[in-house]
Amino acid sequence: MDRVLLVVDDEANILSALGRLFRRDGYTILSAGSGQEGLALLNKTTVGVIISDQRMPGMTGTEFLSLAKEIQPDSVRIVLSGYTELNSVTDAINRGSVFRFLTKPWEDDLLREQVAAAFAHYELKINYENLSKELLLKNAALEKATQLLESALVGAEGERDFGMSVLKVTQQVLHQAPVAVVGYAQDGTVAVSNQMASRLFPELCVGLGINGALPPAIRTTLASGQAQGYHAMPDGHRYFYQATPFKVGDAELGMILTLIPLLDNAEKTGLDR
Structure with a gap:
């Protein structure tokens, strides 16, 4: 599964620094200079983790991430900003729009660990959803096998032949x-x-x-x-x-x-x- 990371910040030097930091981890990195640019990217590309600055002109980070949640609800959303913005982020955290609040200036190793944990959280969620879909498909396949079993037994003659047919087909279904x-x-x-x-x-x-x-x-x-x-x-x-x-x-x-x-x-x- 390709790990796609979206970084949103109105400061070009921050985008460049984060790009250099995360490139070593093998992520596909998308950059946006505003919330509107970030939303446009989300409408075109599936993203696993989003990092957004809080204080941006036109649209704050929490406003952007609330809209991002509507477009891609499975993405893991992180605010990267100063301590002074914590109060404005708290409500978004409580509403589930923000997964984690990290501070500037950041410590490289800690930030990389947090983003890796965010991707693990995202992939666990996606795998669970895929597993649910897979179980539905398997149930449909088992139901079809049951129908084939019933059809195979239609022509069975006598109680002994019926029992042997049931056993043979059931063994094949289980084995395969x-x-x-x-x-x-x-x-x-x-x-x-x-x-x-x-x-x-x-x-x-x-x-x-x-x-x-x-x-x-x-x-x-x-x-x-x-x-x-x-x-x-x-x-x-x-x-x-x-x-x-x-x-x-x-x-x-x-x-x-x-x-x-x-x-x-x-x-x-x-x-x-």
Whole structure:
């Protein structure tokens, strides 16, 4: 994901200094000398983080950032100005128009850290939204698979053939699902591991314990009682994982662990095809 940073300040020397500072971090940097110029750029380009001066002629920084929020609500907005402007920024912070208030003159390393944190916040928000969209797509795909299952069973003859058809098609749907699925008993014994799960965790084996096959970070999260989180594999691909109880009636027999690839992975591996 390209990190695009918009810097808005009516002083050309400030724009130049910030451009030099952030260029070393690999950002795509856009510069605007006024709020109006900044809004024009936002109408043309998706921006992750916005840094704006507060005291500018024609439009203050908080006024500009309030309008910027309407154009790109996901962007992370930062005011960079003097201590004397803090009171005028407080209301904008409370209304959610401003993510953080940083002061001039700035300390280079601290400012770079804050902007890096702002991009991490932005990307987490975008990944969550993409994950929600991805889950909708996966649900639609599973619904379609269910319809195919029902169609496949129409021609089944007799109770035995019907049962065998259900089992065969269900196994194929589970095995080829575009998400990793692992089912394990309450004592940790693995009962089910589909194709994608086995590819992610080669040590998974039906009949053996799940803990030995999972990365320590996932084991720690699940052991703490948390049911979900994000995990990066050694190859850099990231996944959203979630553990849900497997129940029959009121009896809880074990857990189902699913791992869904984030959209960033699709660009690298073709997982969305």
